Amino acid sequence: AQTVTQSQPEMSVQEAETVTLSCTYDTSESDYYLFWYKQPPSRQMILVIRQEAYKQQNATENRFSVNFQKAAKSFSLKISDSQLGDAAMYFCAYRATNTGNQFYFGTGTSLTVIP
Amino acid sequence: NAGVTQTPKFQVLKTGQSMTLQCAQDMNHNSMYWYRQDPGMGLRLIYYSASEGTTDKGEVPNGYNVSRLNKREFSLRLESAAPSQTSVYFCASSEASSFRAFFGQGTRLTVV
Numbered sequence: 001a002q003t004v005t006q007s008q009p010e011m012s013v014q015e016a017e018t019v020t021l022s023c024t025y026d027t028s029e030s031d032y033y034l035f036w037y038k039q040p041p042s043r044q045m046i047l048v049i050r051q052e053a054y055k056q057q058n059a060t061e062n063r064f065s066v067n068f069q070k071a072a073k074s075f076s077l078k079i080s081d082s083q084l085g086d087a088a089m090y091f092c093a094y095r096a097t098n099t100g101n102q103f104y105f106g107t108g109t110s111l112t113v114i115p
Numbered sequence: 116n117a118g119v120t121q122t123p124k125f126q127v128l129k130t131g132q133s134m135t136l137q138c139a140q141d142m143n144h145n146s147m148y149w150y151r152q153d154p155g156m157g158l159r160l161i162y163y164s165a166s167e168g169t170t171d172k173g174e175v176p177n178g179y180n181v182s183r184l185n186k187r188e189f190s191l192r193l194e195s196a197a198p199s200q201t202s203v204y205f206c207a208s209s210e211a212s213s214f215r216a217f218f219g220q221g222t223r224l225t226v227v
Contacts (some may be wrong), residue, residue, distance in 0.1 A: 009155070033214045045205065045218035091157060095214050101146045101165045102173065103209070103216050107157040 002027045006106035013082045014114050021077045021109045023092030026114050034068065034075045034089075039108075040088040048090070051075065053097075058086040079111075087113045117141055121219035130195040136191040136222050138206030144207040147189035148216070149181060150172075152200040158205065164189055175181045196226045197204050 003026045013019035025034070036048040036107075051059045051068050058066050067076045079086055092106040119140045132163060135194030140147065141165055144223040145166045150173075164183040180192045189208075193200060197207040 004157075006157075009191075016167075028134075035215065042205065043221045043223075045216075047215055048217060093216075095209075095216075097214065101163055102160055103158075103207075103211065104149070105150075105158040107155060 001028075002071070002094055002096070002104045004092050004104050004106040006092055006109050007108045010110045010112070012112040013078075013086075015082055015084060017082055018078060018080045019082055019111065021079075021090055021092075021111070023077070023106055024073045025073050025075065025092070025094045027073070027094065029096045029098070033095045033097065034066075035093040035095070036064070036066070036075075036077045037091045037093060037105075038086075038088045039091065040085075047093075049077065070108065071083055081083070082113050084113050084115065087111055089109075117188065119206055119208055119217050119219040120169075121204075121222055124220060124222060126222060128193075130197060130200075130226060132196050133194050134196065135193075135208070136204055136224075137188070138190060138219060139188045140208040140217070141187065142208060142210065142217065143186070143216070144208035144210050145186070146211075147183065148207040148209070149179075149191045150205045152205060152221070153173065153202050154207065161191065163203075164190070179211050185207065193224075196224075198226045200224065201226045 034051045147163040148163040162181040167186045204222045207216045
């Protein structure tokens with residue numbers, strides 16, 4: 001079974017600084033998607049960024065970018081110019097393209113933004 | 116366009132009571148999911164439905180049943196609630212083209 005590991009239960013960052021959240025995954029598949037979801041105190045799950053495994057170029061969405069290392073099975077999220085609204089729980093997730101329909105989630109990283 | 120709608124948002128049950136969590140999506144997605152979220156454990160899959168008429172067990176199916184009533188609706192039933200089922204429950208649906216999941220607002224369930 002696929003596993004997704006987030007080894008940082010909690011992280012903190014000063015406002016306007018940069019922070020990187022780590023994620024590793026285990027799979028024997030070659031074609032898959034990786035995601036970062038944000039869960040603010042409202043509980044709503046919000047998609048932050050998505051990466052297709054077949055793409056070598058790292059995905060970016062405004063202040064959010066990823067460092068995707070396929071061989072190392074690593075998928076980290078970098079948040080630049082951190083804002084107070086970035087404070088949330090962040091979940092890394094994996095889904096295979098061709099086998100099964102399940103999304104596998106990590107245990108989450110709680111990000112605090114310090115004013 | 117409401118997306119994924121879950122009801123109720125909060126519920127308190129006594130041990131042994133039953134209840135059904137309702138979920139509906141209006142995005143014409145084939146795949147739907149039920150997850151539970153517990154502190155330090157992330158989201159764990161209870162059941163999923165790849166298409167109308169099919170359901171499959173996920174990682175933690177014991178104590179739950181599901182029904183894919185039609186393409187829009189996917190309900191989760193607790194037949195005899197236990198304190199270990201105290202959790203936040205999320206329904207989600209997924210589109211085939213982008214593979215992203217869309218989530219409902221969650222249901223906070225407490226079993227006393």
